[in-house]
Amino acid sequence: MSEPIRVIFVCTGNSARSQMAEAILRRDGGPAFDVVSAGVDPRGVNPLTIQALDKVGLDIRGARSKSVGEFLGQPFDYVITAQQARAYKPSLQIFKLAQQRTGAVPSRWLHVGQSLYHDVVPAQSLGIKTVWVNRASPRPGAGAAKTASARPDLELPDLKSLAQLTSENHELQTGS
Numbered sequence: 226m227s228e229p230i231r232v233i234f235v236c237t238g239n240s241a242r243s244q245m246a247e248a249i250l251r252r253d254g255g256p257a258f259d260v261v262s263a264g265v266d267p268r269g270v271n272p273l274t275i276q277a278l279d280k281v282g283l284d285i286r287g288a289r290s291k292s293v294g295e296f297l298g299q300p301f302d303y304v305i306t307a308q309q310a311r312a313y314k315p316s317l318q319i320f321k322l323a324q325q326r327t328g329a330v331p332s333r334w335l336h337v338g339q340s341l342y343h344d345v346v347p348a349q350s351l352g353i354k355t356v357w358v359n360r361a362s363p364r365p366g367a368g369a370a371k372t373a374s375a376r377p378d379l380e381l382p383d384l385k386s387l388a389q390l391t392s393e394n395h396e397l398q399t400g401s
Contacts, residue, residue, distance in 0.1 A: 229259040230315045231301045239264030239272045240288040246305070263293040273384070280387050280388030314343035337387060343371035354378045356387060 232250060234243040243262035250260045268292035278285050312318035326333060337356040338344020345355045357377035381387050 227262070229257055230254075230257055230303070231299075232260045232303045232305065233296060233301045234260075234262040235293055235304060235306045236262075236264055236348050237266055238268035239292075240268045240273045244270055244274050244285060244288055244290075245278060248285050248288075252283060261291070261296065263291040265293055265298055267292050277388040279382050280392045282392075314338075314340070315347040317347055317351065320348065320353065337384075340373075341375045342371040342376070345375040345377045346373050349375065349377075356381060358382075358384060358387070 234246040234250075236243040239262055243264065246261035247260050250258055254260065269290050270285070270288050275285055275288075310316070310319040310322040320331070320336075323329075331351050333355045334348075334353045335356060336344060336348035336353050337358060338348070339358045339360065341357060345357050348355045355377040356379045359380050361385050381390070
């Protein structure tokens with residue numbers, strides 16, 4: 226058997242998205258992948274990340290935020306960061322880079338985001354299905370999101386609802 230593909234997901238705090246990416250690739254990639262995640266400023270694993278992953282059958286209660294320093298000098302086949310596209314949402318470059326790297330057809334993607342302007346509009350322009358997480362801001366009127374007119378494929382109030390819906394859908398499909 227060949228050596229597993231080594232992947233590291235790097236972000237700022239290693240508290241949410243990179244932890245999720247690590248857990249999902251670890252599960253879905255199986256022994257073909259040796260996967261870790263790290264942050265440049267580790268902040269501890271967000272309890273909501275643990276809850277959301279638990280809803281889809283992934284237990285990361287023993288996970289911890291790791292520093293990229295722990296992995297310096299180690300070889301990786303792929304280093305995945307949010308900054309690789311050298312663009313910021315709503316740029317289409319982010320989505321195009323993902324398609325180029327994965328080879329996945331956009332019609333099979335689901336993009337989940339919190340901004341109509343930054344997430345839903347650009348994703349839908351490429352034929353990607355969207356979920357808009359329309360959660361209330363703890364600071365009404367705060368934020369820099371521009372207004373946009375768009376209709377997401379699904380609107381939910383929070384990520385917990387998405388995890389619950391995913392879990393229910395999985396149960397319907399598998400009968401478990």
